[in-house]
Amino acid sequence: MVRSPGWEPPRAIGSRSVLDAARSYGAEGWPVLPVAGVSSTGECGCGRSCEGPGKHPLFRHGAHEATTDPVLIEEWWRRSPGANVGIATGAASGLIVVDLDLPKGGESLQTLVAAGHQLAPTLTSRTGGRGLHLFYAQPSGIAMPSSVGRLPGLAQALPGIDLRSDSGYVVAPPSIHASGRRYRWDRRRIAELPSWMLSRPMVPTPATNFCLTGGASAYGAAALSRELEAVRGLDVVQRNDGLHRAAFCLGRLVGGGELTEALVLETLLCGALAVGLGESEAAATIRSGMRAGMAVPRRAPEGNSGWQPLHKPRRR
Numbered sequence: 001m002v003r004s005p006g007w008e009p010p011r012a013i014g015s016r017s018v019l020d021a022a023r024s025y026g027a028e029g030w031p032v033l034p035v036a037g038v039s040s041t042g043e044c045g046c047g048r049s050c051e052g053p054g055k056h057p058l059f060r061h062g063a064h065e066a067t068t069d070p071v072l073i074e075e076w077w078r079r080s081p082g083a084n085v086g087i088a089t090g091a092a093s094g095l096i097v098v099d100l101d102l103p104k105g106g107e108s109l110q111t112l113v114a115a116g117h118q119l120a121p122t123l124t125s126r127t128g129g130r131g132l133h134l135f136y137a138q139p140s141g142i143a144m145p146s147s148v149g150r151l152p153g154l155a156q157a158l159p160g161i162d163l164r165s166d167s168g169y170v171v172a173p174p175s176i177h178a179s180g181r182r183y184r185w186d187r188r189r190i191a192e193l194p195s196w197m198l199s200r201p202m203v204p205t206p207a208t209n210f211c212l213t214g215g216a217s218a219y220g221a222a223a224l225s226r227e228l229e230a231v232r233g234l235d236v237v238q239r240n241d242g243l244h245r246a247a248f249c250l251g252r253l254v255g256g257g258e259l260t261e262a263l264v265l266e267t268l269l270c271g272a273l274a275v276g277l278g279e280s281e282a283a284a285t286i287r288s289g290m291r292a293g294m295a296v297p298r299r300a301p302e303g304n305s306g307w308q309p310l311h312k313p314r315r316r
Contacts (some may be wrong), residue, residue, distance in 0.1 A: 008123060009173070009185045019077040021174055022085045026073050030093045031066035033169060034058045034076045034083035038176045045082050052278035053178045054084055055171055061233060062275045063088045063169040084175030089146075090166030096144060096193050097164040098134040098151070105160025115154055122191035125170075126184050128177025133170050136193040144197075146270045148279065153197040167232060167274045219300035220258035223250060224267055231271035243272050243282060244289040251293020258300055264290060 007028065016024075022032045036056050037045035044053030058080055059065045066088035067073065077083060089095050098119060100109075112118065123135040138144070144152060146168045149159050164170050173183040216224060227246040234242040250264045265286055272282035 006189050008187060008189045016174065018083065018085050018174060019073070019081075021172065022073050022077065023070060025085070025087055025172065026068040026070060029068060030095065031063075031068050031088040032073060032172075033063060033066040033086045033088065034080050035086040035169075035171055035175065037080075037082035037084050038178050038180075042178045042180060044178075052281075054176060056277070057086065057169070057275065058083060063092070063167055064232070066092060066169065085172050086169040087172045089164040089168045089170060090138065091143065092166075094138045095190075096136045096138045097168075097170050098136070099162040099164055099170065100132040100134065101160040101162075102130045102132065103160070105158070108158035108161045111156055111158060112151075112154070115156070117154065117194070117196045120191050120194050121188055123188050124186040125173050126186065127171070128179050128181035128183055133164075133172075135190050137190055138165070139193055139198065142198065146274065148266060148269045148273065150266075151197060153194075162273070162279075164273075168270075169274070216260070216263060217258045217300065220253050223253055224259060224264065228267055228271045231268060232274055234275055239272070239275055239277055240281075240285055243268065243277065243285050247286040247289025248293040251290035252296055252298040253293075253300075254290060255294035255297025256299035257297075261290060261294075 009024075022034075025032050034057070036054055036058055038054035039045060042053065044056075046056070046058070057063065057065075058076075063086070066086070087093060087095065089097050100119075109119075119134055120136075125133045125135070127133060144163070144165045146165045147163045149157050149162065151158055151161060151163055171183060173185050175183045177183060227250055231243055231246050247264070247268055250259060250268070253259045254261050254264055265283070268286045269279065269282055272286070273279065277285075
């Protein structure tokens with residue numbers, strides 16, 4: 001587990017190689033994973049056209065494969081010396097990270113202030129793309145799902161502010177951003193998660209408790225859980241088609257009244273981010289799949305609360 005609160009990055013990390021940083025994070029109990037690097041022309045190191053170059057995991061299961069094993073870390077970067085480094089968030093590391101996109105999140109920060117809330121100063125990294133990652137210590141015994149455009153403790157939507165927690169990860173210094181700038185640490189010690197984020201009960205495992213949100217029937221909740229699990233298991237090649245397929249299946253249930261559109265979008269988006277898809281790309285894929293599914297609505301069979309995955313028509 002992370003040594004927190006009070007941990008701060010070693011002074012030399014900013015000038016070390018990505019591999020040296022990965023070793024240091026692993027030694028602190030923060031599981032790491034290799035993330036696609038960036039070429040000299042700003043293109044993703046995976047060799048494909050990516051919306052978020054330099055940000056997606058190199059391995060099929062994303063953050064679920066993160067490790068602190070120094071031997072495995074050495075082997076990963078020996079095979080992919082140009083890789084960036086990601087740090088797993090949530091229970092794996094004891095870290096909750098607020099991901100703040102400054103160009104998009106200005107109004108959201110004003111919303112926080114108007115509600116009497118602040119993001120307390122803490123260990124912070126600058127992303128190279130005018131963003132900030134604020135690292136907080138996860139409170140003992142508290143599980144917190146990742147979220148997109150929202151923070152726990154506040155009902156209002158917060159575009160440009162996401163929460164990286166269970167099953168998530170963040171790209172960490174000294175990784176290279178698509179802008180050519182490196183991620184870098186601001187030297188502050190890690191702080192406790194602001195207490196206002198704990199003002200509402202946390203759903204401990206989002207994959208099995210969707211019905212508690214009021215946006216799903218029992219059948220819909222089971223379907224959402226299964227499809228989220230499938231999305232989290234997608235490899236790089238399968239991500240877009242697999243996400244579209246899941247959105248189509250769940251869109252049918254949205255059309256049938258078993259799920260709400262907003263719940264499906266937020267849940268699948270969190271899963272997509274966990275496997276390295278860009279937010280706008282993933283959201284567009286989810287909405288496309290849901291629209292197609294809603295055109296052929298489906299309800300739960302009589303007396304059946306289980307879920308079997310459905311097939312979708314081939315994308316044109």
